[in-house]
Amino acid sequence: MITALAAAKAYAATQKGAGVDPGLGSPTALGGPAQQGGFGDLLKSAISDAMATSKVAEKQMANQVAGKAELVDVVTSITAAETSLETIMAVRDQAISAYQEIMRMPI
Numbered sequence: 001m002i003t004a005l006a007a008a009k010a011y012a013a014t015q016k017g018a019g020v021d022p023g024l025g026s027p028t029a030l031g032g033p034a035q036q037g038g039f040g041d042l043l044k045s046a047i048s049d050a051m052a053t054s055k056v057a058e059k060q061m062a063n064q065v066a067g068k069a070e071l072v073d074v075v076t077s078i079t080a081a082e083t084s085l086e087t088i089m090a091v092r093d094q095a096i097s098a099y100q101e102i103m104r105m106p107i
Contacts, residue, residue: 050084057081
């Protein structure tokens with residue numbers, strides 16, 4: 001289940017990836033609009049971030065087995081990986097739902 005805090009973090013990360021300053025709501029580029037990627041680039045960025053988070057969690061688990069990491073660090077990294085995966089799955093579900101709704105529209 002995604003909490004309000006996790007949703008807020010995901011929203012802030014999405015804005016950061018899109019080049020928007022979450023505090024001001026304006027593009028972060030100096031004197032002009034942010035470079036426009038597209039929805040595909042945004043998804044690619046989110047998926048790569050989720051993959052990086054899961055790799056960090058895997059490294060933390062391996063370090064714990066070797067006795068080089070604290071359990072708190074392992075649990076924190078696993079929780080972050082789980083949250084990012086849940087966010088990606090929620091976006092996927094919404095995209096599929098939107099596609100199905102578009103396909104049901106009469107022409």
